[in-house]
Amino acid sequence: MKEDSPVFSVQALTLYLKELIEGDTTLQHVNVGGEVSNLTYHGSGHVYFTLKDSEAQLTCVMFRSYALLSPRIAAGERIVVVGDMSIYAPRGNYQLMVRQIRKEGLGDLYQRFLALKDKLQREGLFDETRKRAIPQFPQTIAVITSPTGAAVRDILQTLQRRYGRGRVIVIPAVVQGEQGPSSLIQALAAAPGTGAEVVILARGGGSIEDLWNFNEESVARAIAACPVPVISGIGHETDFTIADFVADFRASTPTAAAERATPDIEAIRATLNEWEKQMQRGLQYFIDFKRQVLDDYAYRLEQALRERLRDSRRKLDVLDAQLRGQDIRSLLQQGYTLTLKEGIIQRSHSGIVPGDRIETIFADGRIASVTEDPAENQTP
């Protein structure tokens, strides 16, 4: 220890270092590339993470105001940041105050993608209300893609397998490289003239650079201007291009685009079979239902007839009895007689005394007689 050296406080030394670092132009506005780890999107809006490579690591902080303007990052991602080196005195840490994040590898392309996406979104080109309905049973389908790639083969096979009808018009286009955009724009402009009711815009998988034509503003605008609904099927499931956002429907692959463009004929056949069964069941049910109603009517009719018959029979019986009772002639013919006294029918012997003159009526005539002692013959 040097006896004559001044003694710094921790704070004074730290401040000295801080000034040293912040005064070094090499350490200001510096680009640093590395892999993201220990990533925290803090509630305050600040983002804390560590950039590392195999040999070292660097603590990074991005304040809210910058974080808002930056793409969201994920742990493990390789990125390039721009920032200023500094020291965080309370902890004695040196750290990079990040102002900008770029996704490494994509670099400028990715920045352009984000900028264009943002611009067109603001213009409303991606709005759901702009999306047109895809016809269910298209008679004519235009396919804009490379005439030689795997995409066109996948699409034609899928259309044949699912739908197998109508006209398919392949409009060849350059889907990669400098000629791509103008070729795609031309193809999109030609599609309506072919009578197409829907356009499939497709390209097989490839690197982000390979797919880049579909991130060009001019292509996006040509899709938006196309009077026929456009289905995009570009790259693989994970690829999203500007064309996908503008298209009326974004399918994940060329095959998926062909599927979206057409109904499945086998599914329609199955539906027809099901409807046929439902109609048969409907008619059968109707018949069964009506038969039941008929059976019910028949039963009620029978019951009513029976009731009337019983009723009539009862009435008949009564009448019969009444009639029988009044048919004196038949009684007289069986041997019964009527006894009259002074012309009145006698129902009892009690009204007759010995010596009364009575008249007896037979079926075939009457006789007059005089009674003797009735006591001798009280019961008939």
Next chain:
Amino acid sequence: MEAKFSLEEKLTQIRSIVDKMQKGMSDYDKQVELFENGARLIQECRQYLDQAEMQVQQLVEGKLRPVDPVK
């Protein structure tokens, strides 16, 4: 050839017939008529589905040229 045939339209008609048949319980003649119409439409659709053929063309310098059928 069958430009006038609209499968979409027919399918809509059949569906509405199926719905009506499942609801309607009043008139036998009406029910039979629905059934016959539906059966006829289904037959038409099946015929249409059976006879269809896909035609592939390619637009070359503003002209449509036939393309070999898909393998």
